[in-house]
Structure formats: C-alpha cells, structure tokens
Amino acid sequence: MRAWECPNCVNMNNRDLNASINIMFEGVKMYMERELTELQLN
Numbered sequence: 001m002r003a004w005e006c007p008n009c010v011n012m013n014n015r016d017l018n019a020s021i022n023i024m025f026e027g028v029k030m031y032m033e034r035e036l037t038e039l040q041l042n
C-alpha cells in the first residue's frame with residue numbers, strides 16, 4: 001500500500017495518461033472521418 005504519492009510523479013503520470021488518451025482519440029477521429037468520407041463517396 002502506498003501511503004504517500006509524490007505530487008510531481010502523479011502529475012507527470014496524469015499528463016502522460018492524458019497525452020495517450022488524446023493521441024488515441026485523434027487516431028479514432030481520423031479513422032472515423034476517413035470511413036465516413038468513403039461511405040459518402042460510395
């Protein structure tokens with residue numbers, strides 16, 4: 001059990017997590033937009 005968390009490390013971890021989530025959503029968004037464009041063209 002961790003009794004204490006270093007605020008710096010927690011912030012860094014949160015930033016890394018947020019960055020990962022943002023990158024993932026960007027990828028999904030790009031994929032969805034491409035799929036929608038193909039659907040509209042066909």
Ligand SMILES: [Zn+2]
Binds near residue numbers: 006007008009
């Ligand atoms: Zn730390």
